[in-house]
Amino acid sequence: MSVAAWWRLLAESGWGYPHWPLGRFGKSLSHLEHTEVERARTTVGAFGVPNDVSVTLVAPTLMEHGNEVLINRYLESIATGQEMWCQLFSEPDAGSDLAGLRTLAKRDGDRWIINGSKVWTTGAHASRRAVLMARTDPNADRHAGISFFIIDMKQPGVSVSPLKDMTGDEEFNQVSLTNAEVDHQDIIGGLGEGWRVAMTMLQHERDADAVGHDGGGDVINQVDLNAPVGQVQRDQEKGGATSGFFYATGSVKDDVTFSLINQLASGEDPVLRESVIKAKIHRRVLDLNARRELHPSVGKLLNAALCRELRDLGFVSGPASQLADDDAIDEGHFLKSALFAAGMSIAGGTDEIQRNIIGERALGLPRESIPGSTTDHRET
Ligand SMILES: Cc1cc2nc3c(=O)[nH]c(=O)nc-3n(C[C@H](O)[C@H](O)[C@H](O)COP(=O)(O)OP(=O)(O)OC[C@H]3O[C@@H](n4cnc5c(N)ncnc54)[C@H](O)[C@@H]3O)c2cc1C
Numbered sequence: 001m002s003v004a005a006w007w008r009l010l011a012e013s014g015w016g017y018p019h020w021p022l023g024r025f026g027k028s029l030s031h032l033e034h035t036e037v038e039r040a041r042t043t044v045g046a047f048g049v050p051n052d053v054s055v056t057l058v059a060p061t062l063m064e065h066g067n068e069v070l071i072n073r074y075l076e077s078i079a080t081g082q083e084m085w086c087q088l089f090s091e092p093d094a095g096s097d098l099a100g101l102r103t104l105a106k107r108d109g110d111r112w113i114i115n116g117s118k119v120w121t122t123g124a125h126a127s128r129r130a131v132l133m134a135r136t137d138p139n140a141d142r143h144a145g146i147s148f149f150i151i152d153m154k155q156p157g158v159s160v161s162p163l164k165d166m167t168g169d170e171e172f173n174q175v176s177l178t179n180a181e182v183d184h185q186d187i188i189g190g191l192g193e194g195w196r197v198a199m200t201m202l203q204h205e206r207d208a209d210a211v212g213h214d215g216g217g218d219v220i221n222q223v224d225l226n227a228p229v230g231q232v233q234r235d236q237e238k239g240g241a242t243s244g245f246f247y248a249t250g251s252v253k254d255d256v257t258f259s260l261i262n263q264l265a266s267g268e269d270p271v272l273r274e275s276v277i278k279a280k281i282h283r284r285v286l287d288l289n290a291r292r293e294l295h296p297s298v299g300k301l302l303n304a305a306l307c308r309e310l311r312d313l314g315f316v317s318g319p320a321s322q323l324a325d326d327d328a329i330d331e332g333h334f335l336k337s338a339l340f341a342a343g344m345s346i347a348g349g350t351d352e353i354q355r356n357i358i359g360e361r362a363l364g365l366p367r368e369s370i371p372g373s374t375t376d377h378r379e380t
Helices: 003-013 031-043 053-065 068-079 194-209 229-237 244-248 255-265 270-291 296-316 333-345 351-362
Strands: 085-088 104-108 111-118 129-135 146-152 158-163 172-183
Touching (some): 003 229, 053 085, 129 194, 146 172, 255 296, 270 296
Parallel strands (some): 104 129
């Protein structure tokens, strides 16, 4: 069976995304039940659903803020893994301070003409579509003047340049938008409502990070949809098409990594032993968060800390962890994800921003004042 046929079967049965609503490729199950379904699928060695931005972030945001027309237009191709999407939020001068974004959208009849520059866009080179934050009213308050578009990446006005990270992969990109076009109907959540929609998406992003086990979801990254599913699965298990980014969230926490560090716990060094125990406690807390009961920012911070702890422990566990490719015990998955671990403290909002959110939103501390700004940062 081809990957395309398998993903369609999973989507249409409702077992691919059991936490999505009934009638929308889901079974209205809880996050905990969804995790159990993913575990069962992993246990029998079955290939998982696509695992890119379209499935994890766009679909839930679309179902929450999109109208029926948009849901009918895009949800099926997302659920069945026909298209990869990316997220055009960050700009060279607007990362944490996302509301400072300058990409401009000007209305021209039924279309919007987009000009600006985005950066750190994961997977843009392989994406068919993107969600885009752009300023539709430059005179409005900086949060109010933003809209949330769906944009076709395969058009002349969109140019994608790769950025290499230290794993050697080129998953990041700089994206230039020069008179790129968007259909007026392709606005999620209504004109000027982009900030609200973006906050929903960022919450989903942090929630997805804040669970200990990635449940065996498989990456969509440049998968050949016509290839036999068994062959693609074997290639991915060998590390073939996989990049550091897609492994950092799951693999650095996986059983190979724990087997590398377990020996440290039984050694003589009390500091290493304590560090292993601490990492195991963090892993356990994240596993227990399958119900998504932790504040997303707390879970995200914990996940980023765990990635760093396991990276450091893995590196001191011996030469096995430092070998790459075929020489490594796990074809280099650990090394790649360890090199990428620092990125987990930046992607989806930095650790510092998460601490601000927890302080201001959960603990009721006074709001931070930002020089030159009367409003607040990315994660309002
Ligand atoms: C792995 C990865 C994947 C990514 N994928 C995407 C993607 O697909 N799409 C996308 O749009 N973006 C993506 N990004 C970009 C990411 O969202 C930004 O890098 C992030 O929001 C930080 O913005 P910045 O890099 O501009 O840093 P800055 O905002 O310039 O921050 C620099 C430093 O200042 C600190 N800082 C900033 N403001 C405050 C404050 N108010 N209080 C305390 N400290 C503060 C930050 O914590 C950081 O340490 C990705 C990043 C990574 C690492």
